[in-house]
Amino acid sequence: MTRQSITLTDPNDEWIKSQISTYHEYSNKSELINDLIRQARRADMINQKLALSEASGTVxxxxxxxxxxxKEKLK
Incomplete structure (x- = not known):
């Protein structure tokens, strides 16, 4: 894995902290941010597939x- 340093706005940092403390699904900020990126990538792939399908007229x-x-592409 690549280690990165990012700067968050105060509201975004507070939101991330609240997600971690409220839902206990993530043990740290990195886990949450990686999951958010996976969700965005998944949404992007779905949107691309839908756009191609709409353009072709068939699925x-x-x-x-x-x-x-x-799911396979996100691994």
């Missing part, structure tokens, strides 16, 4: 196969 995959593909 060759069912929703389960599309989801499986997205």
């Amino acid at each position: 060759n995959q069912n929703k389960e196969d599309m989801l499986k593909e997205f």
Whole structure:
């Protein structure tokens, strides 16, 4: 993994801290930020796939196969 240093605005830092303390799903800021990035990447892939599908007029995959593909690409 690559170590990064980022600067957060005060409201964003407070929101991240509250997510960690309230939901206990993440043990630190890095875990939460990595999850947010994964969610954004997933949304981007879905939007790209939808745009291609809309442009072509047809879809060759069912929703389960599309989801499986997205999850594989995020690993």
